[in-house]
Amino acid sequence: MRYKQKRRIKLIIILAIMAFAAFLYFQHGINLGLDLQGGAHIVLQAQPTEEREINDTVMSGIQSVIERRVNQLGLTEPLIQRQGSDRIIVELPAVDSPNEAINTIGRTAMLTFRNSAGEVLMTGEAVKDARADHDQYGRPVIAFTLTDEGSKQFANITRQYIGEKIGIYLDDERLTNPTVQAVIEERGQITGYESIQAAEEDAILIREGALPVPVEVIETRTVGPTLGSISIQKSIKAGLIGLLLVAIYMVFYYRFPGVLAAVILAIYGLILMGTMAGLQATLTLPGIAGLILSIGMAVDANIIIFERIKDELKSGKTLRAAIDSGFKRAYTTIIDANVTTIMTALILAYFTSGTVRGFAVTLGIGIIVSMFTAFFVTRNVIDIFAGSKLLRENKSFGVRKG
Amino acid sequence: MDILGKRKLWYTISTTVIVIGLLFLMINGLNLGIDFNGGTLMEFSFAENVTSEEVRAVLERIEIAEDSKIQQSESAGEHGVIIRAKTLESEEIVTVDNAIREEFQSAEMLRTEMVGPTIGRELRINALLAMIAASIAIVAYISFRFEFRFAVVSIITLMHDVLITLGIFAILGREVNTPFVAALLTIVGYSINDTIVIFDRIRENMKLMHKVPFIKQANTAVVDTLPRSINTSITTLITILAIYFFGGASIQTFMLALFIGMFAGTYSSIFVASPLLVTWQERISK
Numbered sequence: 250m251r252y253k254q255k256r257r258i259k260l261i262i263i264l265a266i267m268a269f270a271a272f273l274y275f276q277h278g279i280n281l282g283l284d285l286q287g288g289a290h291i292v293l294q295a296q297p298t299e300e301r302e303i304n305d306t307v308m309s310g311i312q313s314v315i316e317r318r319v320n321q322l323g324l325t326e327p328l329i330q331r332q333g334s335d336r337i338i339v340e341l342p343a344v345d346s347p348n349e350a351i352n353t354i355g356r357t358a359m360l361t362f363r364n365s366a367g368e369v370l371m372t373g374e375a376v377k378d379a380r381a382d383h384d385q386y387g388r389p390v391i392a393f394t395l396t397d398e399g400s401k402q403f404a405n406i407t408r409q410y411i412g413e414k415i416g417i418y419l420d421d422e423r424l425t426n427p428t429v430q431a432v433i434e435e436r437g438q439i440t441g442y443e444s445i446q447a448a449e450e451d452a453i454l455i456r457e458g459a460l461p462v463p464v465e466v467i468e469t470r471t472v473g474p475t476l477g478s479i480s481i482q483k484s485i486k487a488g489l490i491g492l493l494l495v496a497i498y499m500v501f502y503y504r505f506p507g508v509l510a511a512v513i514l515a516i517y518g519l520i521l522m523g524t525m526a527g528l529q530a531t532l533t534l535p536g537i538a539g540l541i542l543s544i545g546m547a548v549d550a551n552i553i554i555f556e557r558i559k560d561e562l563k564s565g566k567t568l569r570a571a572i573d574s575g576f577k578r579a580y581t582t583i584i585d586a587n588v589t590t591i592m593t594a595l596i597l598a599y600f601t602s603g604t605v606r607g608f609a610v611t612l613g614i615g616i617i618v619s620m621f622t623a624f625f626v627t628r629n630v631i632d633i634f635a636g637s638k639l640l641r642e643n644k645s646f647g648v649r650k651g
Numbered sequence: 652m653d654i655l656g657k658r659k660l661w662y663t664i665s666t667t668v669i670v671i672g673l674l675f676l677m678i679n680g681l682n683l684g685i686d687f688n689g690g691t692l693m694e695f696s697f698a699e700n701v702t703s704e705e706v707r708a709v710l711e712r713i714e715i716a717e718d719s720k721i722q723q724s725e726s727a728g729e730h731g732v733i734i735r736a737k738t739l740e741s742e743e744i745v746t747v748d749n750a751i752r753e754e755f756q757s758a759e760m761l762r763t764e765m766v767g768p769t770i771g772r773e774l775r776i777n778a779l780l781a782m783i784a785a786s787i788a789i790v791a792y793i794s795f796r797f798e799f800r801f802a803v804v805s806i807i808t809l810m811h812d813v814l815i816t817l818g819i820f821a822i823l824g825r826e827v828n829t830p831f832v833a834a835l836l837t838i839v840g841y842s843i844n845d846t847i848v849i850f851d852r853i854r855e856n857m858k859l860m861h862k863v864p865f866i867k868q869a870n871t872a873v874v875d876t877l878p879r880s881i882n883t884s885i886t887t888l889i890t891i892l893a894i895y896f897f898g899g900a901s902i903q904t905f906m907l908a909l910f911i912g913m914f915a916g917t918y919s920s921i922f923v924a925s926p927l928l929v930t931w932q933e934r935i936s937k
Contacts, residue, residue, distance in 0.1 A: 348744050352741040466741050468770045471760075471762060473762065480901060483897060483899035484902070487894040491889060535905065538894060539837075542837065542891075549844075549883040549887070582852075585851055586843075590840035593836050596836070600777045605829050
C-alpha cells in the first residue's frame with residue numbers, strides 16, 4: 250500500500266513538471282535567432298576623428314542616433330546595444346531589405362551646405378525637420394525646415410551667395426547643387442531624387458541627425474526570410490529522424506527499458522523546450538545542433554544508468570537492489586562527465602558571440618536539463634515500473650542468461 | 652579481451668593519422684573562410700537555372716567585385732549562386748543586391764555576410780583563448796576529482812582528437828568558419844566526457860581490485876565500459892548523421908567536424924587514454 254502511494258505521488262510530480270514545461274512553452278514560445286527568422290545583424294565600430302576621440306558620451310550619442318534611425322524603419326523588437334568600448338551591435342529581425350537598412354544605419358549622414366570652393370557654410374545641425382515630398386512639378390524632393398538660429402544663418406548665407414551655386418552634401422555625396430535665386434530663411438527643398446523612397450531614406454538621415462563621429466560597418470550578417478524558414482523545417486525534420494533512430498536503437502538493444510528510455514527522451518524534449526521558453530533563450534541554427542547533441546548526452550546518461558543496473562543484476566542482486574545501487578554508482582560518473590562539458594559550454598559562451606554563443610547556451614541548458622531528467626525522471630520512471638513484470642524479465646536491460 | 656596489451660598498435664594507428672594530417676596542415680593549411688580572413692559572401696536563389704557567367708556579367712557591368720569567386724549552390728533546394736568577394740562597403744553590397752534582383756526577376760537574397768579583417772583576427776585570438784581556457788579548466792577539475800596524471804592524459808587525448816579533426820579537414824580542404832570553432836570545443840567537451848566515464852571506472856577498480864596490477868584494473872574498466880562507450884557513440888553519431896543528411900547545407904560542415912571529432916573521441920577514450928595511463932604507470936615503476 251505504501252509503495253503504491255509513493256508511486257502515485259512520483260507519477261503526479263512528473264506529470265506536474267511536464268505540465269509546467271508545456272505551460273511555459275505555450276506561454277512564452279521559443280525566441281528564434283536572426284538566422285532562423287531572417288533579419289540582419291550588424292556590428293559598427295566608431296572611428297575617432299581629429300576633433301573627437303571615442304568616449305562614453307560619443308558612444309551614447311551614436312547609440313541614440315542609431316536608435317532613432319532604426320525606429321524609423323518601423324520594425325518589431327529591434328535590438329541596439331553597446332559592445333566593448335567602441336562598438337555597437339544592431340539586430341533587426343524580419344527586415345524587408347536588410348542590406349539597404351544596414352546602409353542607412355551605418356551612414357554618418359553629416360549634412361553640409363557648401364559654396365563652390367567646397368567651404369562648409371552650414372551643417373545639418375541647423376535643420377529642425379526634413380520630410381520627403383513632391384514639389385510643384387511632382388518631382389520627389391526633401392522639404393526641410395530650419396531652426397530659428399539656422400534660419401538667421403541661412404538668410405545671411407543666401408544673401409551673400411545670391412546668384413551663385415550652393416551645394417548640399419550628405420557626407421561626401423552631393424545631393425543637389427542649386428543656384429540661389431532669393432534669400433531663403435526658414436524652409437528649403439533638396440531636389441534631384443529619382444524616387445520618393447530614395448528621398449525618404451535621406452530625409453530620415455537628415456531629420457534624425459548625424460553621428461558625432463563616422464562609424465565603420467565591420468561585420469554584417471543578413472538572412473532572408475526564405476532561408477530562415479527552410480532551415481527551421483529542415484532541422485526539425487533532421488531532429489525528428491535522429492530522435493526516432495535513437496529510440497529504435499534503444500528499444501532494440503535494451504528491450505523494455507529501451508522503451509522507457511524513449512519515453513524519457515520525449516519527456517526530456519518537453520522539459521527542454523519549457524526551459525528554453527522560460528529562460529527566453531534564443532534558438533539559433535547552431536543552437537538546434539546543440540539541442541540535438543544534448544539529446545545524445547541525455548541518452549548517454551540513461552545508457553550509463555542501464556549498464557550499471559545490468560552489471561548489478563549480473564552480480565546476482567535482486568531487481569530493486571540492482572536499481573538502487575546502479576543509480577548510486579551512475580551518479581558520480583554522470584556528474585563528472587557532464588561538469589566538464591558544461592565548463593566548455595560556458596567558456597565557449599564567454600569567448601564568442603552571435604549564433605555560436607546561441608549554440609553554447611543551448612548545449613549548456615540541454616546538459617543541465619538532461620542531468621535533471623536522468624536523476625529525477627529516469628529514476629522515478631524506473632521505480633514506477635520496478636514492480637511490473639516487464640522489467641523483471643531476464644532479457645530486460647540486455648542481460649543474457651549464463 | 653586484452654585491449655591495453657596491444658597499446659603499441661593503437662599508438663601507431665593514432666600517430667600515423669595525426670602525422671598525415673599534420674603534413675597536410677603544413678602543406679595545404681586549413682581552408683579558412685571569411686569569418687577568419689574577412690570578406691563578403693552573398694547567396695541568391697533563382698527559380699530558373701542561372702550560371703556563374705551570367706552573374707559575373709552583372710558584376711562586371713556595375714564594376715563591383717568582378718574578380719569574386721562565383722559558384723552554384725543548392726542550400727535552398729532551388730537554383731542558387733554564391734558570390735565570394737573581398738570585404739565590400741555597405742553601399743557596394745546594396746548595389747550588387749539590387750543589380751542581381753533587377754537582372755533576374757525570380758532572384759531572392761538568401762543571405763549576405765560581410766566580415767571585416769578586425770573581426771577575423773579577433774575570432775582567431777578568441778578561438779585560441781577559448782581552447783586554452785577550456786584546457787586549463789578541465790585539467791583543474793580532473794586533478795581535483797581524480798589525480799594529476801589523469802588530467803595530463805585527458806589533455807593529450809583531447810589534443811589527439813582536435814589534431815585528427817584539424818588534419819582531416821586539411822586533407823578534405825573543406826572551408827572552415829566560426830561554427831568549426833564551436834565544433835572543436837564541443838569535441839573537446841565530448842571527448843573529455845567519454846574519457847572520464849572510463850577513468851571513473853578505473854578509479855573505482857583501483858579501490859575494489861587493489862591487489863591486481865594497474866594494467867589489469869584499467870583493462871577491466873575499459874572492457875566493462877565498452878557497451879556504454881559503443882552505445883553512446885552509436886546514438887550520438889546517428890543523430891549527427893541525421894542532421895548531416897537532412898539538416899541542410901548550412902550546418903553540414905559543422906556536423907562533419909562533429910562526426911570526425913566524436914569518432915576520434917570514442918576511439919581515443921578507449922584506445923589512447925587508458926593505454927597512456929598504463930604507459931605512465933610503467934615508466935614510474937621502472
